[in-house]
Amino acid sequence: xxxxxxxxxxxxxxxxxxxxxxxxxxxxxxxxxxxxxxxxxxxxxxxxxxxxxxxxxxxxxxxxxxxxxxxxxxxxxxxxxxxxxxxxxxxxxxxxxxxxxxxxxxxxxxxxxxxxxxxxxxxxxxxxxxxxxxxxxxxxxxxxxxxxxxxxxxxxxxxxxxxxxxxxxxxxxxxxxxxxxxxxxxxxxxxxxxxxxxxxxxxxxxxxxxxxxxxxxxxxxxxxxxxxxxxxxxxxxxxxxxxxxxxxxxxxxxxxxxxxxxxxxxxxxxxxxxxxxxxxxxxxxxxxxxxxxxxxxxxxxxxxxxxxxxxxxxxxxxxxxxxxxxxxxxxxxxxxxxxxxxxxxxxxxxxxxxxxxxxxxxxxxxxxxxxxxxxxxxxxxxxxxxxxxxxxxxxxxxxxxxxxxxxxxxxxxxxxxxxxxxxxxxxxxxxxxxxxxxxxxxxxxxxxxxxxxxxxxxxxxxxxxxxxxxxxxxxxxxxxxxxxxxxxxxxxxxxxxxxxxxxxxxxxxxxxx
Numbered sequence: 103x104x105x106x107x108x109x110x111x112x113x114x115x116x117x118x119x120x121x122x123x124x125x126x127x128x129x130x131x132x133x134x135x136x137x138x139x140x141x142x143x144x145x146x147x148x149x150x151x152x153x154x155x156x157x158x159x160x161x162x163x164x165x166x167x168x169x170x171x172x173x174x175x176x177x178x179x180x181x182x183x184x185x186x187x188x189x190x191x192x193x194x195x196x197x198x199x200x201x202x203x204x205x206x207x208x209x210x211x212x213x214x215x216x217x218x219x220x221x222x223x224x225x226x227x228x229x230x231x232x233x234x235x236x237x238x239x240x241x242x243x244x245x246x247x248x249x250x251x252x253x254x255x256x257x258x259x260x261x262x263x264x265x266x267x268x269x270x271x272x273x274x275x276x277x278x279x280x281x282x283x284x285x286x287x288x289x290x291x292x293x294x295x296x297x298x299x300x301x302x303x304x305x306x307x308x309x310x311x312x313x314x315x316x317x318x319x320x321x322x323x324x325x326x327x328x329x330x331x332x333x334x335x336x337x338x339x340x341x342x343x344x345x346x347x348x349x350x351x352x353x354x355x356x357x358x359x360x361x362x363x364x365x366x367x368x369x370x371x372x373x374x375x376x377x378x379x380x381x382x383x384x385x386x387x388x389x390x391x392x393x394x395x396x397x398x399x400x401x402x403x404x405x406x407x408x409x410x411x412x413x414x415x416x417x418x419x420x421x422x423x424x425x426x427x428x429x430x431x432x433x434x435x436x437x438x439x440x441x442x443x444x445x446x447x448x449x450x451x452x453x454x455x456x457x458x459x460x461x462x463x464x465x466x467x468x469x470x471x472x473x474x475x476x477x478x479x480x481x482x483x484x485x486x487x488x489x490x491x492x493x494x495x496x497x498x499x500x501x502x503x504x505x506x507x508x509x510x511x512x513x514x515x516x517x518x519x520x521x522x523x524x525x526x527x528x529x530x531x532x533x534x535x536x537x538x539x540x541x542x543x544x545x546x547x548x549x550x551x552x553x554x555x556x557x558x559x560x561x562x563x564x565x566x567x568x569x570x571x572x573x574x575x576x577x578x579x580x581x582x583x584x585x586x587x588x589x590x591x592x593x594x595x596x597x598x599x600x601x602x603x604x605x606x607x608x609x610x611x612x613x614x615x
Contacts (some may be wrong), residue, residue, distance in 0.1 A: 108133070108134075121546060129481040130206055133202075137201075137599075139357065146379035147379070151458065157234070167411075174329055175392055178344050186318075191357050194532070198363045201364045211554060213550055216558060221469075227518070230500065231354065240270065242452065246447065274580075282485065285482060318397035321393050342592060346595070351517070355462060360468065391411070421440045468481045510572075516597070517594065573595070
């Protein structure tokens, strides 16, 4: 199941004893220089394809739903992505320099055994995201199947599986299987898929934008909608957790970005590609979601605005043979045109969702689970474990409301991942001064052997201040507002800074003793 050719090439550049190490396999091996082929375009395409997904499109809608106007929502999204780009680039550097993936890099700070802690925590979050994307992709398939076969939505009647109707369960598992199929094709298949998926998704979103604005005769009323916040203090209370949620959206990639940059030709390519690809795409695609939703509000006057933030719902209304609420005729008069648009739309949504799910939510946990037992678990087996846990976590419950999605899910796990990012950045840039002993990262008895208690203590202390606020947020604790509730919206920031500082001081004391 491992990549024997990569292992063989890597071992030519490593000491002979690494071949027998239980911490080494082909999927976790440092990528040889000849295999580092990703260019600036590859990294930009990676981010473009990952950012062009349904959660990104709906992101501004969630912020508008909690009271922001359109420009406040886009400002929050843009600022959050610029902030998270910093740890992404800092943790990307060792991946390109040494060709190592995230779980191997984590051995530097947490130890060869201790690295399993951040790896598993990162993997669990990815499993949740994998399930969310698979569920959204499955719902897209269900929606378009109902457009061409209305009886599909009636299958099973009131029968439910883990809270899903029979049609939703069928399409969820179908889309889940497509993800697993691509996983078993390997990393080169991921790169090829991202390269052509990125421009395709962008073109399809532009076509939908042009149609909506043209049909509405303008951009619609939403751009004139005022903010619901009358004072700066009221806005700040929502802005801070929303900003943390936007950072949390890609806090996962701020850890495992070495899984991709290990294939980069050089630092310039990965830095330029990521800088061009991430913040610009997130802002642009979120803005397209705002304009499309605003124009759709002018077209579909009888539809609840909150539903219009869902591109799957909007496309189902466009391809429906029945007139949408408030209209006397279908949006597309020709049945043949509706069928063609439905097929193209389904293909576009499928490609968008697959591309982000494979890149953002499979590569890292597959490597993370492989790190638990490198000789027994390969990248492909780790990907399968990710898929199974993605079902177990019942992701449809994480999307039950904008508040649950942003404040419980995004902010909640950012409290967990922020401290890990802070520890890794401080370790590589301050403690190690960017110098790593790569062979020892694979040796059970090397300088990174065992568990680094300083890193685990810093992680625990970085998470602890946000735990009461998280438990209050998910209704497991009750009581009046306290100091802990007030700092919880800053979860990623406090975790990153506190854990990083504790780790720096702890390692300084350890070296001087």
